[in-house]
Amino acid sequence: MSSATIIDGKAVAAAVRAQVAEDVAAYTAETGRTPGLATILVGDDAGSAVYVAGKQKACAEVGIKGFDHRLPADTSREELLALIDALNADDAVSGILCQLPVPAPLDGVELTNRIDARKDVDGLTIASTGRLSLGMDGLRPCTPKGVMLLLEHAGVAPQGREAVIVGRSNLFGKPMAQLLLAANATVTTCHSRTADLQAVCRRADILIAAVGVPHLVKGDWVKPGATVIDVGMNRLESGLTGDVDFEAAREVASAITPVPGGVGPMTIACLLRNTLTAARMVGA
Numbered sequence: 523m524s525s526a527t528i529i530d531g532k533a534v535a536a537a538v539r540a541q542v543a544e545d546v547a548a549y550t551a552e553t554g555r556t557p558g559l560a561t562i563l564v565g566d567d568a569g570s571a572v573y574v575a576g577k578q579k580a581c582a583e584v585g586i587k588g589f590d591h592r593l594p595a596d597t598s599r600e601e602l603l604a605l606i607d608a609l610n611a612d613d614a615v616s617g618i619l620c621q622l623p624v625p626a627p628l629d630g631v632e633l634t635n636r637i638d639a640r641k642d643v644d645g646l647t648i649a650s651t652g653r654l655s656l657g658m659d660g661l662r663p664c665t666p667k668g669v670m671l672l673l674e675h676a677g678v679a680p681q682g683r684e685a686v687i688v689g690r691s692n693l694f695g696k697p698m699a700q701l702l703l704a705a706n707a708t709v710t711t712c713h714s715r716t717a718d719l720q721a722v723c724r725r726a727d728i729l730i731a732a733v734g735v736p737h738l739v740k741g742d743w744v745k746p747g748a749t750v751i752d753v754g755m756n757r758l759e760s761g762l763t764g765d766v767d768f769e770a771a772r773e774v775a776s777a778i779t780p781v782p783g784g785v786g787p788m789t790i791a792c793l794l795r796n797t798l799t800a801a802r803m804v805g806a
């Protein structure tokens with residue numbers, strides 16, 4: 523098998539962002555309103571600070587107003603819930619997100635779930651999660667939504683395909699499974715207790731790795747001709763690397779995402795898209 527097509531997430535994300543910028547300009551011209559995104563960052567995790575800065579910068583670039591709330595790690599649960607309540611009530615704010623993870627003893631699920639479902643641009647509240655699993659429309663989590671766009675861009679239709687997701691997080695694995703199921707794929711979600719992980723992965727027409735273990739997925743775990751999506755974001759001394767042994771897997775797959783430059787950039791692009799959708803829903 524010759525080398526796989528590399529799915530260029532940076533280019534697809536740039537196209538989504540350019541389209542959102544056009545749509546925001548049209549929305550503002552039509553309604554006189556500017557969509558607004560409030561980000562909440564608790565604590566001093568350097569990686570999270572970089573992601574939030576990226577979100578705020580991306581908002582400014584497409585004409586969305588940013589509200590950047592940074593709070594110390596010892597902020598109380600009550601203060602955070604009061605902040606979210608205030609943002610829920612603020613007409614200038616169309617979308618709200620709490621950057622994850624939050625420092626202990628705070629509970630990211632509780633904080634996220636306080637967000638008004640119409641402003642839930644991360645698609646992670648119980649209401650948004652329920653709507654997704656019931657097949658109702660709504661705001662979808664950004665990274666899985668980005669993966670669906672990358673598959674579409676690569677011309678990979680999930681219908682009737684065997685999709686295997688390695689990882690069962692609330693942020694990615696579970697909503698990814700629901701989106702693929704809604705697109706009529708046959709979905710298997712694997713985790714640390716899955717028996718013979720390699721054999722399950724080798725069944726996949728669409729193999730998605732999101733487990734946070736550098737190079738877990740080897741070349742011989744990949745079915746010849748499969749599409750491989752790497753959601754891993756592991757910071758090693760050698761640099762940022764994914765959950766897939768890229769060099770080995772690209773010799774077997776027909777299409778593959780790199781790290782960096784694959785799924786990651788789609789997260790922020792889809793967040794911008796969700797913020798405009800939320801603005802339309804709340805009229806902000």
Ligand SMILES: Nc1nc2c(c(=O)[nH]1)N[C@@H](CN(C=O)c1ccc(C(=O)N[C@@H](CCC(=O)O)C(=O)O)cc1)CN2
Binds near residue numbers: 622762784790
């Ligand atoms: N509330 C949320 N928290 C977190 C989410 C989320 O969607 N909502 N996702 C991740 C982090 N994340 C955004 O928050 C994110 C991850 C990766 C990228 C990205 O563009 N990655 C680049 C590499 C960037 C680098 O060099 O560090 C790439 O893969 O090319 C953007 C956003 C966890 N928390």
